Amino acid sequence: MAVRRTSRLALLAATATALVAAAATTLPAVSAAPSPTAAAAAGGAAATGAASPATPSGDADAAAPTTCASRGGHYAARGGRLAVAPVWEAAAASSPGWVRSPAPQSASFTTTSPALTWQPTASVFSPTLEPGTEGVLRLPFTVDVAGHYRVLLHSASAGVTDANDVWFSLNWPRRRSAYVRDRGNEDDRSLSRIDTVASGGYVKMYQNVGAGRWTWETNTIDENDHILVTRWLTPGRVYVARLAARSAVYSVDRLVLFACDKTLEGEGSCDDSTGTWKRAVEADDAVCMGTAAGGVGQDGA
Template sequence: MVVNTITPGHGGGRHLAALTLGAAAVVVAAAAAATLTEAAPTCSRGSRYVAKDGVLSVLATARTDDDSPEWVSFTRNIGTGGTNDDAPMAPQEVIAWKPNRTFTDIQPPGETARLAYPFTVTETGHYRLMMRSAAPFVTEKNDVWLSLNWPRGASAYIRDRSSSGADGNNGPGNNWGLKLTSTQEDSGYLKVYQNRGNNEFNWDSFTVDNNPHIIVSRWLDAGSNHTLRLAARSTTVEVHRLVLFRCDKKDPEGCNDGGASWRAATNAPLSQCA
């Protein structure tokens, strides 16, 4: 049996090392305090994660394929609640693309280190797309590419995060400001980023440079199958969890950060396979 763990790399980085079962037992005993708090259900090829109660929640490590060994998995102390600044802290598994490579060119959309997370929707509606991630800087090495089988034309809804709906332009409830965007030029992918920096894990998941917009899917039918794809864009950014949650345009809180649907999604248990 082989167990993956993390050992120091050059320049303070990390890399995966293979241990025999006997050696792994020593490591586990020595690091009992660092037991992972989440057991990641990992779907085999041909299986799918199943959304429950309008929420899909999967660990980034639980992809169904391993298209690139350049994604490295390791543990970080992350708050166990659902908010951006939650506690208590506990070790949880994350992934990063080339975490030891400080200087690497930005990768084109969907061309590098693609990972797949197939799933089934059980409730009809629009779904907001989010990830929980951490980045070392506010405006650099803070982004990935994400795709949800977008059609090549008008493929997803976005909305200015700062839209309040109070000025009459976006309508009541802040959700009428959703507008269609095209991913045709980017092979069906959207750049998704956060601006916290300081390696702080949070749920901020935006698109559109210098003008953060949230991302909401087109209409998804109950029973339909889809595949969420993650691809490398920048090095060192760490991804913990990927989430989709159904949100109602007519709900005053709707898809907003901190709303009832958002809180339920960020606290939801991990989705199971079928």
């Protein structure tokens, strides 16, 4: 990461040591049981006649990981808000580098689900990975409100301007671009496109709040902070978000999408710290539902 590069060797070494100590449990061969919130919600859905939830299995004798994605299920947004804990899909990742670590706690955020750290015992300055080459987590989802959705990650990193990022992908239009908006330009609230052909549809998502600090700050575009906003999403279609490893000693425990109006300022907008934003980051885990009719949404729809 080339954003405001500084030399903080002592701080990074101390932070890396702390994160290594926290990430004490490697993910098992099969996924853990769903979080209490998700399990309770799934039970409620079944009782009302909804599709059977495809929740992760705790069966130690399972031949392969049983996850929402591997069972053809999807996470269902509610009220224009989607909150997903990627840990449930980690057992089915393309690499075993994701390690389970204790859940982060703060005055403004509490969760019962564990976080994931990519290679917590590696050097903070390990070479970064190319887009989509390792540790790919597939997170299929549906929305219930049509519109653009702001993308947020709740993350922590070992560095301020290095080792502070992960790859993210969605069904971008024609697989050629992602939508972004300049954080520092309040006079222009329009979305622009960035080309993702060379990166296989992935964009870099990073945060610069300080080593070892959990944050919702989620930026893209080096040295020019932009927020990421999806294409227009339609209810009834299944989209697939992907997180892929990039930097070592990077932790994440939530992917959040929330419907917002890119032209508004304040409440209802895609801005930080509005009521819309706060309700999204405080949302319960989305329930994993059964396979939806129509299959996975395609680009250009």
